[in-house]
Amino acid sequence: MSEIQSNKELLDKETGKMGMWIFLFTEMFLFGGLFLVYAVFRTKYSADFHTAASELNTFIGTLNTVFLLTSSMTVAMSLTAIQKNSPKLAFFLVFATLLLAALFMVNKYIEWSHKFEFGIFPGSPVLKNMGRGELLFFGLYYMMTGLHALHVLVGMVLLSVNLVKIKLGRVNPRHYLLLENSALYWHLVDLIWIFLFPLLYLIT
Amino acid sequence: MSDSENGTYINYLQHKGKYGGILSWLLSTDHKKIGLMYLYAVIVFFFVAAILGLLMRIELIAPGQTIMGPQTYNGMFTIHGIIMIFIIVIPALPAIFGNFFLPILIGARDVAFPRLNLFSFYLYITGAVLGVLSQFAGNGPPDTGWTFYVPYSAQSSTNVIFALTAAFILGFSSILTGLNFIVTIHRLRAPGMTWFKMPLFPWALYATAWIQVLATPIIGITLLMVIAERVLNIGFFDPSLGGDPVLFQHLFWIYSHPAVYIMILPAMGIVTEIFPTFSQKPVFGYGAIVFSSIAIAFIGSFVWGHHMFTSGMSYWARWFFSFATFVVAVPSAIKVFNWLSTMYGGSIDLKPPLLFAISFIFLFMIGGFSGLTLGSLATNIQVHATSFVVAHFHYIIFGGMGFAFFAGIHYWFPKMFGKMYNIKVANIAWGLIFGGFNVFYFPQFIIGIQGMPRRYFDYLPQFTTGEVISSIGSFILVAGLFLMLFNLIRASRTGAVAPSNPWKGVTLEWQIPSPPPHENFDTIPEIKTKPYFFGNNIKQE
């Protein structure tokens, strides 16, 4: 006969992790809709997409890719650190992740404001005068990187919460589900960018 | 069952947690209370939407304007659809009966994430309220239909963004419920309950939950794209900016077709629980039912184009979607065979749950057959966007999911409330509902084939007879619904005390007191037998 008295005993790490993975699947399908739109219009307007993509700065895009990939490593390492009972190292690594995320956002801000200056934004007259495919490319560019940036911000909030909790000892070698799930979320943010980068910057 | 029959145990309705009064409900993370809160919300919204439908029927009782003009009528069918689809039919069965009974049926004390469950409920209420608000604020009720087709949804001056946002939030609620159920079923089954010892309603909820989790985000992003179209002129669906309106239809139906399986799979799961109980015999073909549930969820994710046969898709797309649509009918047919075989040779007790379950099969099959007419390319052209479609989906959704809902509430009412309703009145209500339903919707098939368009507030004189009969049926139906509601409300207040197992069921919910205690089980059971074990002298599956 089982002695299980409450749900809490059954709620181990695996349960929480499974929940986060399923949530990540939903995020993948959310962005998936945009990838589908991209695929359709890229096929229809390949020349225009080619032209429009060359307006994007490949260097900034590559730099952002490096930032995010590195941040994925630092957050993955922070998990190792907490599991190996090195909370100070874990704190530092989460902080490093946040820093890289902030650099990403700064880059994005520079990119976007640069585009705005040139009158390239959804609904602008400049866009209306471009080829249809170019207009759609930029619509996709803004919507995809915008939604992605929103997720970066959410990820940064989660990471900040982890910073506090590591400091307070609430995230520790016995209880680190929050950090693990936040890291998974952060990796998703990285995954989406790994696909966005070639689709928006490299297909020229 | 120590203190149950003496009444000396504390049931979930009496349980005093951290909060008292109304907060003990509004802040409760008890899956049973959350299930009831969903039930009350669904009842209210259902009757609002039903009244809207009745108003439409009054308008359609005669050609020309009867009580409202075209703009009002367009707003009516839009909000009727939005409420019925996003606030009633998609959420109700998982959120009410799934929440209440999934943990009990698998021998758990609650779902995996109880606080997330409560959050799902509040998202639901927020979305529902926003949907209702779309009727009143600003520029008038949306008139796009619940399907929000572009280009009109991007151009209409009405409160479309309210409705889009409401649907988005409701979708998020659905996603979180699905997530919760998947993890619950994976992690919280009682010791000894292997996957194939799990009852079939949880299996149905499992297949449903995957659709909720994977398909819903796609409509989420699509609704955001329409908002971007309206606010930013983003151009994805605007031909003048290079976009494609048919792309919206693809994205919309990629979710909205699997959504109908979110509606019907739990419904099938509920009747699958009812048939063995009222036949006192195990379910016939347990494995086939599991397999067909998964098959419906999987194949049904790839048939969405059958809503778009006349939109200009390629020949091969039309061919593919028609073929897949015919394939997906097969697992449903397998289930019907299994339900009938379950009853065959059983000890039949025709109580209201079984009555509703049997009529579910009848109505669902009529709806299903008409789906074949719609799924066949040539005939689709004749009946697309006519009353035939309206009849088809009301038979499937209302006759299917709706009747399964009524079956479920009559089945589980004594367990949820500890009271029994009046069987005779329930049967009379059934008669009015079933009779009224068919008088209402069957003529719609006929005038639809004859050419009566859907979503039209006016029509040619030749359709008058059909529309009049239809409207009369709608009044009979609604009368029956009110009688059923009255019967159940009265029972919840002053009904006779119900025993813990009034129907002689053998699944876990019937082994605990009525109403259940706060934590469901004194000790978590250890499962040794198959789920529909009616004793050693009955032939086992």
Add this chain to the structure above:
Amino acid sequence: MKNEETHISSYSSHAIVLIILLILTTISVFVTGYHLGALSVAAALIIASIKVRTVISYFMHIRFESLFMKLMVTAVFVIFGLIIIITFIDYLLR
């Protein structure tokens, strides 16, 4: 359930993974610099897929998780792929 042993990835394995990812990124930037048309597109997407697979397997630890989790992640990508392919039955063959 409490006794499930947790595999802890080492710092060095994470560092190696990052180096691999950076190398792949460099390759993809160079490959698309050459105008090989459709081949560039294919190369960039294939490399991106390898990067995604690497992040999921190592950073996200799927390599060491249960068979169910591995199956689910695969299934999610397969289903999404099928949706795109089926949509293109319309778009490519109009």
